[in-house]
Amino acid sequence: xxxxxxxxEAFQEPKSATGSLLGSLVIVARHRxxxxxxxxxxxxxxxxxxxxxxxxxxKIAVAAGLRxxxxxxxxxxxxxxxxxxxxxxxxxxxxxxVLQRTEAKLPGWPPVIVLRDPNSTEEAPLVLDEARxxxxxxxxxxxxxxxxxxxxxxxxxxxxxxxxxxxxxxRVVRDLTxxxxxxxxxxxxxxxxxxxMVDRVMYYGSMSTFxxxxxxxxxxxxxxxxxxxxxxxxxxxxxxxxxAKAWTHLFNKMLNLPIDFFERTPTGEIIHDMYEFYRxxxxxxxxLFGTLLDSxxxxxxxxxxxxxxxxxxxxxxxxxxxxxxxLVVMLPTIRRKVGRAVAAETARGxxxxxxxxxxxxIKSLALDAxxxxxxxxxxxxxxxxxxxxxxxxxxxxxxxxxxxxxxxNGVIAVAVYLALVNHDxxxxxxxFAFMIMTQRVTMPVVxxxxxxxxxxxxxxxxNALSKIANAPPxxxxxxxxxxxxxxxxxxxxEVMFRYPGSIAPALDRISxxxxxxxxxxxxxxxxxxKTTVTRLLxxxxxxxxxxxxxxxxxxxxxxxxxxxxSLGVVLQENFLFRGTIRDTIAATKPDATFEEVVEAARLAGxxxxxxxxxxxxxxxxxxxxxxxxxxxxxxxxxxxxxxxNPRILxxxxxxxxxxxxxxxxxxxxxxxxxxxxTLIIISHRxxxxxxxxxxxxxxxxxxYDIGSHEQLLQRCDIYAGLWHLQHRHLQNRPVPHEVIPLRxxxxx
Numbered sequence: 001x002x003x004x005x006x007x008x009e010a011f012q013e014p015k016s017a018t019g020s021l022l023g024s025l026v027i028v029a030r031h032r033x034x035x036x037x038x039x040x041x042x043x044x045x046x047x048x049x050x051x052x053x054x055x056x057x058x059k060i061a062v063a064a065g066l067r068x069x070x071x072x073x074x075x076x077x078x079x080x081x082x083x084x085x086x087x088x089x090x091x092x093x094x095x096x097x098v099l100q101r102t103e104a105k106l107p108g109w110p111p112v113i114v115l116r117d118p119n120s121t122e123e124a125p126l127v128l129d130e131a132r133x134x135x136x137x138x139x140x141x142x143x144x145x146x147x148x149x150x151x152x153x154x155x156x157x158x159x160x161x162x163x164x165x166x167x168x169x170x171r172v173v174r175d176l177t178x179x180x181x182x183x184x185x186x187x188x189x190x191x192x193x194x195x196x197m198v199d200r201v202m203y204y205g206s207m208s209t210f211x212x213x214x215x216x217x218x219x220x221x222x223x224x225x226x227x228x229x230x231x232x233x234x235x236x237x238x239x240x241x242x243x244a245k246a247w248t249h250l251f252n253k254m255l256n257l258p259i260d261f262f263e264r265t266p267t268g269e270i271i272h273d274m275y276e277f278y279r280x281x282x283x284x285x286x287x288l289f290g291t292l293l294d295s296x297x298x299x300x301x302x303x304x305x306x307x308x309x310x311x312x313x314x315x316x317x318x319x320x321x322x323x324x325x326x327l328v329v330m331l332p333t334i335r336r337k338v339g340r341a342v343a344a345e346t347a348r349g350x351x352x353x354x355x356x357x358x359x360x361x362i363k364s365l366a367l368d369a370x371x372x373x374x375x376x377x378x379x380x381x382x383x384x385x386x387x388x389x390x391x392x393x394x395x396x397x398x399x400x401x402x403x404x405x406x407x408x409n410g411v412i413a414v415a416v417y418l419a420l421v422n423h424d425x426x427x428x429x430x431x432f433a434f435m436i437m438t439q440r441v442t443m444p445v446v447x448x449x450x451x452x453x454x455x456x457x458x459x460x461x462x463n464a465l466s467k468i469a470n471a472p473p474x475x476x477x478x479x480x481x482x483x484x485x486x487x488x489x490x491x492x493x494e495v496m497f498r499y500p501g502s503i504a505p506a507l508d509r510i511s512x513x514x515x516x517x518x519x520x521x522x523x524x525x526x527x528x529x530k531t532t533v534t535r536l537l538x539x540x541x542x543x544x545x546x547x548x549x550x551x552x553x554x555x556x557x558x559x560x561x562x563x564x565x566s567l568g569v570v571l572q573e574n575f576l577f578r579g580t581i582r583d584t585i586a587a588t589k590p591d592a593t594f595e596e597v598v599e600a601a602r603l604a605g606x607x608x609x610x611x612x613x614x615x616x617x618x619x620x621x622x623x624x625x626x627x628x629x630x631x632x633x634x635x636x637x638x639x640x641x642x643x644x645n646p647r648i649l650x651x652x653x654x655x656x657x658x659x660x661x662x663x664x665x666x667x668x669x670x671x672x673x674x675x676x677x678t679l680i681i682i683s684h685r686x687x688x689x690x691x692x693x694x695x696x697x698x699x700x701x702x703x704y705d706i707g708s709h710e711q712l713l714q715r716c717d718i719y720a721g722l723w724h725l726q727h728r729h730l731q732n733r734p735v736p737h738e739v740i741p742l743r744x745x746x747x748x
Contacts, residue, residue, distance in 0.1 A: 022047075024089075024098045028087065029061070058142070061144055067144070067145050078099065079111060084143050086098050089141060100114045111130065113133060148160070156470045176234050184299070193213065197210070197213060242281065250274060254468055257468070258472075260500060266353075267357070272464075273468055277461070297440050305434065316411065323446075326399050331456070340385045340388070351375060351378050474539070483558075488516035489513075489515060492512050495511070495548060496546055504701070519693050521680075523686060523696070539555060568644060570641045581621060600640075603669050604638035605665030606632070634655070646677060647676075651679070694707060695709060695712055697716055
């Protein structure tokens with residue numbers, strides 16, 4: 001429970017300080033993937049008094065593979081910590097608490113922080129506003145993060161993770177390094193070729209030297225070609241492997257995200273962010289990787305250049321330094337322009353995906369002109385942002401270009417000047433050789449200048465991908481949850497839940513019990529919380545208060561995959577994947593026999609329309625199941641849910657899209673469907689609930705009444721009103737208005 005009225009005095013008890021710092025460290029470390037215990041830390045570090053000081057805590061964190069830093073922050077700074085949360089907050093009385101998160105956008109609420117007391121026996125967090133929190137806190141914070149090694153698989157997604165994947169195979173890294181070093185050595189060949197040919201062969205007219213140098217150059221060219229081919233092959237191999245590894249990693253991370261993430265993030269934005277990996281991959285394995293490999297030339301060429309001329313080499317390095325300074329100066333501007341362009345492209349992609357998904361509504365409502373106008377606006381914004389970004393990049397190139405020209409042509413001027421001043425003429429071949437080395441040495445700097453926009457786009461792309469890859473996964477996927485077979489008994493005990501951003505609770509302290517093997521109906525007006533009950537049972541939301549049990553086990557302790565595979569769920573709107581009808585029905589049991597598929601279809605009332613199709617069970621379902629009617633899709637969804645033989649089956653308005661004949665078939669088979677399992681039926685049509693053992697009436701997120709159909713008709717005004725309203729065509733009297741109390745608000 002969020003205790004927004006927590007008194008300040010609760011933080012001033014001296015006893016709360018004992019063990020709170022170590023307890024807070026344990027909580028934060030667990031969030032970072034490091035599992036510790038207070039008892040273990042006290043024993044391993046020989047701590048007296050049951051707790052540690054701040055300096056001792058910092059050392060303990062480092063010993064546990066964490067990075068910890070004590071700092072001072074202001075109230076405003078807490079809302080900009082981002083991934084630095086959770087952190088440890090030091091209170092004035094010496095106690096420590098965990099800062100779990102901040103909330104600055106709750107409607108009707110001031111900015112608040114959410115704390116957790118490690119010594120509290122309750123899991124309820126404490127919610128405080130600025131006035132109450134600053135009364136007990138003077139700014140001390142301990143930041144804790146995981147100290148990852150380069151090749152750690154569980155490190156957060158980012159450049160470091162990708163670099164670890166690139167360098168994971170030591171043999172490939174070794175071979176690439178050897179190729180890069182040998183190519184760097186072989187790069188000396190053109191330098192020596194020019195110098196010897198001009199200063200020796202042409203000056204002395206030696207044909208034998210010409211022949212020897214020519215043959216040597218051809219031999220070295222063959223070796224350079226071979227090693228160049230090997231380097232490109234190894235780079236392609238690493239690229240393909242990282243591509244497969246990263247896409248697998250990103251897709252797994254996306255599937256493990258809680259449903260809230262997908263409900264608050266537009267589909268187009270998610271797709272755009274996922275495909276940003278191509279930009280990152282192209283930059284890493286192309287420009288960055290190539291530049292790093294080419295940088296081996298610096299180690300070889302710089303000493304040789306200093307041997308040729310210290311002044312000329314210093315001239316080249318000074319120009320490189322000026323280019324680097326210019327890039328650093330322009331980077332914030334480019335970062336801002338790139339961010340604006342990427343945001344515009346994301347909005348354009350989101351609009352495109354929404355238009356494709358809603359094409360039926362667009363055509364049926366004649367919204368073509370409106371959609372076309374909105375698309376033109378997005379295109380114009382992208383064009384404007386990209387043009388603005390291009391102008392900034394053009395300014396970068398405008399300043400870099402003359403410096404780049406000076407690096408090559410200015411070397412000649414410096415050489416001539418030195419020859420005139422020192423009366424020490426440098427050979428022409430040496431000048432040519434120095435120019436070649438200058439081009440090779442300055443290539444990484446020039447590439448960075450030319451690709452500065454791509455560099456920042458890659459950084460922006462990594463940040464976009466991190467929103468998906470580093471978002472907290474849904475709870476219950478640790479692999480250590482309960483996986484015992486279900487019997488089917490369900491208990492709700494004082495369950496309270498509100499959707500993120502909502503003030504009114506969707507469920508307000510509801511309690512009921514569903515015996516195993518029974519049929520349980522849930523009814524209520526729109527927004528009363530019916531669907532929310534099924535969402536909580538599927539563990540789609542974990543931030544509820546109260547207790548939900550299945551067969552006596554806390555829902556939070558049950559493995560999520562086991563839970564969902566043991567549940568059958570049919571919604572009002574069901575998504576069918578592309579494939580044959582047989583594959584669709586057998587989605588939850590791919591090894592099912594054809595007879596099992598037919599039996600599930602028969603129970604769901606789908607057999608009669610499937611057999612009328614030309615290809616029968618081999619009929620291919622198109623994307624979006626556009627070649628099926630709404631009722632046909634609904635019956636296939638029911639058959640798919642029955643295929644896994646779930647112990648608990650939930651039908652959430654499952655017959656709402658069925659015609660009268662199909663609904664009659666499903667209702668006739670209802671007792672067979674319910675045999676051996678717990679059946680939960682949510683329906684606006686009360687006739688579908690008559691056979692239920694008990695029916696729960698929800699109103700404004702609360703349990704209004706529970707009983708059988710006959711009992712509710714006698715004592716529940718809401719149920720009786722809905723029943724008479726739906727069956728008034730069979731009665732000769734009008735429905736009195738006072739039977740159906742009107743709602744002033746609704747909780748989703």
